[in-house]
Amino acid sequence: MDTKTLESELPLIELEGEVDVYTAPQLKQQILSILEGGAKELAVNLTKVEYLDSTALGVLIGGLKRMREKEGNMVLICPNPRIRRVFEITGLDKIFEIFNTEQEAQSSLEKESE
Amino acid sequence: MGSENCPTCVELRIPCKPEYVGVARLAILGVASRMRFSYDEVEDVRLAVGEACTISVDWAKKNGRTESEIVLRSEVTPDSLVVEIDDEAGPRGDESRENPSEQEPENLGALLITLLVDEVTVVPRDGGTRVRMVKYARQ
Numbered sequence: 269m270d271t272k273t274l275e276s277e278l279p280l281i282e283l284e285g286e287v288d289v290y291t292a293p294q295l296k297q298q299i300l301s302i303l304e305g306g307a308k309e310l311a312v313n314l315t316k317v318e319y320l321d322s323t324a325l326g327v328l329i330g331g332l333k334r335m336r337e338k339e340g341n342m343v344l345i346c347p348n349p350r351i352r353r354v355f356e357i358t359g360l361d362k363i364f365e366i367f368n369t370e371q372e373a374q375s376s377l378e379k380e381s382e
Numbered sequence: 383m384g385s386e387n388c389p390t391c392v393e394l395r396i397p398c399k400p401e402y403v404g405v406a407r408l409a410i411l412g413v414a415s416r417m418r419f420s421y422d423e424v425e426d427v428r429l430a431v432g433e434a435c436t437i438s439v440d441w442a443k444k445n446g447r448t449e450s451e452i453v454l455r456s457e458v459t460p461d462s463l464v465v466e467i468d469d470e471a472g473p474r475g476d477e478s479r480e481n482p483s484e485q486e487p488e489n490l491g492a493l494l495i496t497l498l499v500d501e502v503t504v505v506p507r508d509g510g511t512r513v514r515m516v517k518y519a520r521q
Contacts, residue, residue, distance in 0.1 A: 289436040290400040319407070321432050322491035350425060357497050358490060 278374055279307045284316040287324040295324065299331040299342075308340030309380075311373045320351050325360060332364065341365070341380060343373045390458040396435075398442040398450045398471055403435045406454050410465065413456045417463050418519040426498040427517050431465055433491040433498075434513045438469035441511070445472030450510070462500075462518045469510040 279302050287295060302310055312328065314320065328344070335342040346352050347368040355361040367373040394409045396402040407428050414427040435452055442448050450470035457464045495502050501516040 286404060288400075288432065289403055289439055319428075319432075321429065321436060322494055323436060325490055350422075353422075354429070354494075358493060 278309055278311055278377055279305075280311045280313060280370065282313045282316070286319040287314075287317055288319060288321045289323045292321075292323040292327045296327045296330070299327065299334075303331075303334055303338075308335065308338050309377050310335060310340075310342045311370065311377070312342065312344050313370060314344055314346040314351055315348065317346075317348065317351050320354055325354070325358065328364070329360070341377060343367060343377060345370055345373050388457060392456045394454045396452050396454070398439055398452050398469060399448060400436075400439055402452075403432055403439060406435045406452065406467075407432045409454065410456060413458065414463055414517075417458060419463075419517070420520075423517065423519075427463060427465070430495045430498040430502075430515055430517075431467065433494050434465075434467045434515070437491050437513075438467065438471050438511070441474050442469065442471035447472050462516050465515050465517075467513045467515075468507060470508075471510050473506070474511055 281295070281298050281302070283295065285291075299310070299312075310331065312331075328342075332342045343365045344355075344367070346355070346366050352361070352366065355364060355366065365373075365376060367376065392409065392413050394406060396405050410431040411424065411428045414424045417424075419427070431454070435454070438452050442450055447470060453466075453468045455466045455468075495513075495515065499515040499517045501514075503514045505512050505514075
């Protein structure tokens with residue numbers, strides 16, 4: 269799990285491997301520390317994620333809720349159809365904005381903040 | 383389902399802790415890969431078993447039974463894969479009724495299981511719960 273800042277200063281969390289009941293608490297901490305830092309926008313990159321469970325979904329929902337409470341947004345980058353399917357079958361693809369690349373996510377958030 | 387006289391049964395016993403849920407997923411991935419399942423169907427079984435174990439781990443934590451175990455049993459039949467997950471995680475309350483507006487991970491997990499396998503039953507057993515799921519192989 270890695271936290272970066274894109275060129276546009278958009279905070280980005282890059283996840284790798286399995287995000288489940290064991291590892292999702294780390295993701296929660298990362299999101300909370302970014303929120304505490306005052307960010308209103310956040311992108312979470314799931315490109316290198318091989319497995320994602322309901323605990324991870326719950327953490328992402330919590331992050332999105334908190335960002336929206338601050339009138340901000342949290343978007344996902346997820347080109348992997350297998351991981352995307354978890355969002356689709358739970359209907360969460362209608363709640364999250366999901367993009368294929370960091371550039372797409374970045375330009376969408378830039379448009380929103382204009 | 384018993385492991386005696388069952389040549390297609392696999393049984394795995396793991397600690398009821400977050401770090402071992404991945405072990406159950408790996409084991410069932412191996413079993414499901416032997417079936418006439420598509421790649422997506424194997425993934426469905428892996429996710430469903432992971433979710434069932436995660437719910438057990440959550441209840442074990444809530445009930446102070448983190449030293450208990452999960453027993454996973456699978457049986458391959460000519461047309462289906464049957465998986466039973468037994469825990470000793472104590473009684474399960476009905477949180478969805480208490481907080482119907484909350485999208486708790488456990489509710490999401492239970493929803494995922496019902497969407498991913500063809501049959502699922504959840505019954506209380508001595509000191510815990512048994513989750514039984516069936517995934518049919520397409521003809």
